[in-house]
Amino acid sequence: MVESIGAPGSQASLREANSVRIIEAVRLYGKITQVELASVTGLSPATVSNIVRRLQASGTVTTEATVRSGRRAQLVTLARREGLAAGAHIGRRAMEVHLVDSGLGEAARQHLPLPPDHRDDTTLDRAAMLVTELVEGLGADLDDVLGVGVALLPAASSGWRDVDVADVLGRRLGRPVVTAPATEAAAVAELRLGExxxxxxxxxxxxxxxxxxxxxxxxxxxxxxxxxxxxxxxxxxxxxxxxxxxxxxxxxxxxxxxxxxxxxxxxxxxxxxxxxxxxxxxxxxxxxxxxxxxxxxxxxxxxxxxxxxxxxxxxxxxxxxxxxxxxxxxxxxxxxxxxxxxxxxxxxxxxxRLGPAAAALGVAGLALDAAGAAKALEG
Amino acid sequence: MDAPLLELRAVSKYFGGVQALVDVDFSVRAGEVIGLVGDNAAGKSTLARMVAGVYQPDGGTILFDGRPVVIPSAQAALGLGIATVFQEFALVESMDVVSNIFLGRELMTSGLLDTQRMEGLSRDYLSRLNARIPDLRIRLSGLSAGQRQCVAIARTLVTDPRLVVLDEPTASLSVGQTAEVLGHVERLRELGLGVVLISHNLGDVRAVADRVEVLRHGRNNGSFDASTASYEDILSAVTGATRHRRR
The missing domain is CATH 3.30.420.40 (ATPase, nucleotide binding domain)
Incomplete structure (x- = not known):
């Protein structure tokens, strides 16, 4: 991430600001070519190319060769540190799904509006499909997911009293699933990444x-x-x-x-x-x-x-x-x-600081903790 | 409160002996999403085409901003500020995103296409919808179904509309793409536009609508507050298990 920022207006601070724009764009689109990055950020292709090279050297992004409109192009993605975790925050009227790397850096996200009093079967089905789609969108597969976390409303207000969310989703995805109350998950995220x-x-x-x-x-x-x-x-x-x-x-x-x-x-x-x-x-x-x-x-x-x-x-x-x-x-x-x-x-x-992403990020963190603990037990 | 943006009063439409719409009432306010649901042949698309100026009503009144209007053509509908995205949307696969957004409404400067301004505006429309299409010069054939739907919605913004009608925007989309499209609907609402969302999928409709209107065999069969009505209430109105008298 950005560690030092130069004096305002200096060449260094400009470069930092441009790097941040590029990282934000890569995060938003998941996979994006350098040419597309130039057009999304409004930076010149040469600047994009320079910054991507620097970010690649520092291990923030990775690039791979691809073909777009018949031309060779460099596809840029955020570098993933040792696998992924997914966090899904299932709220009253929306679901936020985030994929993160093992350093809790965000790799992809999706927001799905939900109907009032949505039912557990449909919603968990959609959660499983969203996680799968996001993982595939990154060019990864479910085996790369160390764990899945689900942040939930208190059972009393969702009406999901008798639903074993971890079991249902665990079967669907074939990955270990942990659950946590949404507020607790959001607090964990603020503790690790925020205020x-x-x-x-x-x-x-x-x-x-x-x-x-x-x-x-x-x-x-x-x-x-x-x-x-x-x-x-x-x-x-x-x-x-x-x-x-x-x-x-x-x-x-x-x-x-x-x-x-x-x-x-x-x-x-x-x-x-x-x-x-x-x-x-x-x-x-x-x-x-x-x-x-x-x-x-x-x-x-x-x-x-x-x-x-x-x-x-x-x-x-x-x-x-x-x-x-x-x-x-x-x-x-x-x-x-x-x-x-x-x-x-x-x-x-x-x-x-983390806004609507807080609970999803936090519960992804808890899923990583659980995966780490499981690994320690095995080892 | 102000008059609704669009109001249909006792509107009817016949095709020979077929009663497509019979005395249908319908209204949308600015900043409001109305879900229009019903079985096949309930009259949903007929209503959309009437609002878009494709069909003329055989009876009843259409009001826009509280004033009676006739919408004789698609151009007239756009002139009023009504933009419609039909199920089979008119996009050209072999052209790029910008050309599709401005198709038939290209911006010209001294007789030449102003590609730079069109590209800038396209980016603006797409970002207003929080859309994720990085390359605007990619051909439509290279986009996913969800991204195409997004281009079709962005296309409506060119005319600076006040009401957007979406006919089955989430049909045959994956969950992720559906999420994107429903997100766009929420954005249109936040921008203060009126939205009519026609769909078979009650879940998608209830996720974003403020009110759900049910049509059955061309007649009103219930109007529901989306935040309080249950799935079962609406479904039984769609299937005809419950009959609702006109208000």
Missing amino acids: LRGASCGLYVSAGEDTDSCLMLGGTVHRGAGLPVAGIGHMRVAPAGAFCRCGARGCLNTVVSAEALADPLRISHGRLQLRDIIAAAVTGDRGCQQVIADAGAAIGGAVADVATMLAPDRIAIGGPLADAGEAFFRPIRDALRSRPLLQDPDLTLVAG
Whole structure:
């Protein structure tokens, strides 16, 4: 990756910037010829050729000879370090599938919108086919895949209570499959590649259709003893409020779920989905900004309670609501500031860095861990 | 709220003794994806062709922006801002991506083709759709079925449309290619366009649609909020197990 960047405007910094553009393009297209790279990035063929040669020497990309439109051409792909892993994040309305190399560098990705209440049989079938297609698209085959990770919603909200995802997909793909809760997977990704790097007590909050959290202590997921940790979404914030899906009353989720945010806007804005509310807030719609600010205040209050008990050195907030930017983050910061015993949020509070890719990348990492552990046992 | 972008009121179409559409109501708003589903011969493609100016209704009214309009030709439809991608899309296999996108609408500068500007715009349309076609000078025959579908959709953007009608865009595509096309539909919605998605695949329709309209034997047979209606509700309307009265 990019280690040193020259002074702004210098020849070296220009070259670095151009390298980044080329790596991004190779990542997006999977396989691409040098001529195509020139046309996609707008760089001259000579520049592309120089940079590709340098990236090849440093082991970032590999090239192979091919034929395009009857001419010889150099096909560029990202170099893979010792095999691949796949991570699939199956969410409420979309599936993200990422292929990574053993260094968690991204090799290919695909986003598939899913219908509401999608069924496990169709969805897992499509997940298996997407993984297979992406692997073939890289010119690799399934034997090169060390492991497959699947990040899932909590069973209570997906209705997949009796489905053994690892078993079903393991049979389809013939590869070892691990599963993890999506929030935990996203937190793992932020720990290894993103904003929780180096945090000794890191709190990750995912704010979207539902709000969930994961606590990282000393670089490992805190799992509690026995039952799984319920997470920040089930902290009581409205004792006289609505009943939650979990059966308790006034959970944070009853106040900040996608439905709860859409409800006060129904008369003025019609039926809105969460992504519509976020998009409208970003472009300046007052009503949408207000409901997002209210959600920020509610989540901020709960985060402040957790922080009071645990004094985390880093709080990373990801998920779709984080895309709303300041409208969402300002009230969270205010909630943290209103507790004088807490550390200044300027030092602790950050937006997640990996966006919608987080859970898929994280669970691919967990799949690599499992593959590594299996290998160690064999050896 | 404003008037719908496109509204059909009690529209009918007969081919001899065949009732292709009978008193059909239909509407699309800007920034909304409407899934149009139904069995074979339910009238889906007839409706698409009527909106595209290919067929004229035998009865009923078509409104665009709340005003009654007639759409006498495909050119008139484009003039209103309605672009349609048909099942058998009109692309030329032996020509490259840019030529296909601008086919019949080539940009000229002082009597010569302005290839540079067309290439630049093509890249812009494709990137608006988050498409992954690296080489715009490759012939169509060298692209996958999914990439061709993407070129067909990008082609609609040349006319700067407000409504895009897609007839069976995911038929005979692999899962990965379907993912790409559904991604393009989401992008069109984000760009604020109205989209009509005609498909046999209820899963694909429910994945991206805001509302699902069912046609059965040329008649309305139900209108469903895609986020709350179940697969079974819609399927039983398609097969006729449930009959829905007109609203």
